[in-house]
Amino acid sequence: MEKPNSSNALVCELINKGTREWNINNLNSWFLPEDREAILGIPLSSSNTPDRLVWAETRSGKFTVKSAYALALEEKVHNTRADCSDESAGKIWKTIWQLRIPQKIKHFASKAARDILATKSNLAKRKITPNGMCDLYVVKMRKQSVICYGAVIMPKKFGRIAGSGVVIRDDAGEVFAALSKKWKSPLGAIEAEAKALEAGVNFAREVGIREAEFESDSVVICNALQGLVSPPSSVVNVLAGIMNEVSYFRQWKFAHVKRQGNVPAHLLAQHAKNVEDFVAWRADCPSLIEHACMQDKM
Template sequence: MWKGIKNGKFSANSAYNSIREMGNNNGEDCSDDSGMKRVWKCIRNLKLPNKIQSFAWRACCKALATKSNLKKRKITKDDICPQCGKEAKTNLHLLWFCDWAKEVWSNSKAVFPFVIESSWSFIDVVWQLVNHRPICSSLMEKLFSLYWEIWKDRNTVRNRSRHCAGKTLVRSFASMVEEYRAANERVCALNPTKLVKWHPLDPPRFKMNVDGAVFKDHRATGSGMVIRDSQGLVLAAMSKRIPTTLAALEIEAKSMEIAVHFAWEMGFREVYFETDSCSLKNILTGILVAFASIETIIESILAQMDKFRFTSFTHVKLDGNRPAHILAQFAKQVGDFVVWLEETPNLIEDACSQDVSRTFLVDL
């Protein structure tokens, strides 16, 4: 007869609750319990794929199959990191102190608001981030995502015989995070919380919508852009093919760079630049730090901004960026680029009309 529950039947849950009660009676339960709840809640709220959230939870629980854990379970005889051969291969060593991990982090250009000590465990790093004010949610996302890339690379190195370059892992991480965010932004666009009609701009200001597309099968990418006046009339548009493969955020940034140059060449001096990439908008407005893979492009865009009398970067939902999206997709059929001046391309006539006549999601 099990006394931990009224019906006398044993269960793992009842055993767990009994142990917690014993700890409380002995004064062993402390404020860390509420603190750990904040850690788990923070991990659940991260804007990351489920597989990385699960990986983060396992890392915090010391449940990863590192050599240090394997030695404790008497599966291996030593726990020395096979890559650097200097220290025990713990979670934190694998993430931060191994020479290979240091290379990855140096390429990411991430800056932590504290010094990570060698005596810490992985959960100590997460704990510091959770309790730091303001909470560094973007830094936590980068921490877990890069750790995932490092862990995945370590597991596949046995078949490759060598590691990926640090820049390659950072680029892979940036692409994964951007694609995940873009997919979730599109899902949110299907459930509008606020409807806003087409908002005409005050002359002489203009609005340029910009988008990028990736053509994996053709090993190319495309850029689409359209600039309109206060009445929504198309003044200039361009569809450009780029004969190289770029990640999602990279092509969005490259498209914006092309768009800024195109607007200047066409003689527009006061322009709102709109993109459906929230990450790019936040980087250009200084909310987020640019990833290493697009840092040069961002610097080029901001340098061109000094030429204009007025510029502003805004984020528009997917439904509000359809003309630029169509032109970006059309670039697959273009040899180099196609430009339309003071005319509306046939392929975006309907989309442009809908922008003016119907309501759509916009986030200025």
């Protein structure tokens, strides 16, 4: 049997069916680091949501003639740049494709020649990321309410991981449960916000909460869940899974909250870099956020 690689692998082979996360071992074996990072940056829904077609050239994921025209012009420039106009250059490319080396190395050379590698600058050109700068800073995402949660993109020294913090409180403000969870994926800010909210909803359901108000400091995510705007294409399935999960609650509400008063969840999100997968607390307040919770109640 032919060994799977980036040219014949099926998407289902790249996903761990038990955890609904990317299969890191297969990704490492079959893809180049640039392609692997791009794949890991796509958040997966923890629910079994149906597949859907997404047009990657627009933020909404919907096809437009304008975006197709822009893509055609861009590809024309790249192809012109990569085309071998002279015979000697043509022989070089022919030799490269005949080399007995892994296909992914050949594909990498081809992409590099056409300047279509998944670099930050190229992703910014296609409006997949907000800018083309390297992520050398911490992006903080914090939320607070009956369930409050936060997500933070760690600096490169931690391997570009995303974390979330979840704090569940009762009407009196007492901590009922808390969670600190890590994803070993280079998620973007919006993607990390969506996965943090998903973690909060799933955790609340697991600990027996049936009436809850879920708050997020992401206006985009809150408006999308309330049906006010179309969600970004990268998180459509995650938000669809969230809506499926909240249907099990008797009462639920999504609301936007400013990030200033959410220290406990933010601390738990930062703490995620110290855990292997996740750590949860029940019926008590984690010592690392005890002081922050006291201050938050005042």
